[in-house]
Amino acid sequence: MPSADLLIPFFLASAIFACIPGPGLFYAAAQTLALGRRAGWYSAVGFHVAGLWHVFAAAFGLSALMTLVPALFTVMKLLGAAYLIYLGLTYLRRSESVLASHRKRSQPRLGRALRDSFVVEALNPKSVLFYLAFLPQFTDPAATLPLWAQIAVLGGVVNVLFTITDLLTIELSHSLARRLPSSDRMTVTLRKLGGGLLIVLGLNLALTRPP
Structure with missing residues (x-):
């Protein structure tokens, strides 16, 4: 492994990057606001798995293709x-009652949350290039590995730190949602808020320029 230097x-740089609010945290x-706490946790798992894919791509040079x-x-x-925009529009169109929402928060809905988060993160070119640019700076050609x-x-290690901040964000979002009045209208409002945020993230990604 690389030296302590x-x-x-x-570790310091990774911790700082993990704490900076970014598209993953939002x-x-x-x-979490749109579908609830469990869906948020499933989304974090999807992000974590996609992060492992980015690490694999960086380790074996697949990410370098994007620069070439x-x-x-x-x-x-x-x-x-x-x-992202499709997901946001889907949330904006939904206006089910609380009871219908609870019925649909079954395994298929949670599985969809995991799938959606994996697809979103796996298709994020900024994440791909981040791992490619960041990790090699801390490698040591003279190390045994x-x-x-x-x-x-x-x-x-970076992926675990990012996942920890995702989970903290989910818990804070869930705590905030619980403090709000519980009603059908509030449920719809939270879903619309989550959907609007996803659309903003999608538009921001669409306007991103190659490095």
Whole structure:
């Protein structure tokens, strides 16, 4: 593994990045407000799994293709943005009562939350390039582990830190939602708030320029 001279700044930088509000945190909050706490946790799992995919891509150089072929960045960006906007519009169109909402918060709904979060994060080109640009800075060519293994381990640590902040955001969002009056109208309002936030995230991603 890299020396302490590299690991200490790595942990500090990773902790700072994990605490900076970004699309992942806002997405977790939107899902929690729109679908509830359990859906938020499932979304965090989906984000975590997609993060592991980004680590794998960075470790084996797949992410480098995006810097060599700019069209791949544009394609991923537009697909991810379209999916976010689609999810947001779906939430805005729904106006079920609390009882109907509870009936639909079954395993299929939770499974959908996991799937949606995985797709959104996996198609986020900014996340792909972040791992590619960030992790190699803290590798040591003289270490016993090969570079790809160092990137995989360091990426796993970053992914765990990001997941922790996602879960904290979900719990804070859930706590906020519980403090609000419980009614059908409030449930619809929270879903519309979550849907609007997803649309904003989608538009922001669509307007992102390649690095």
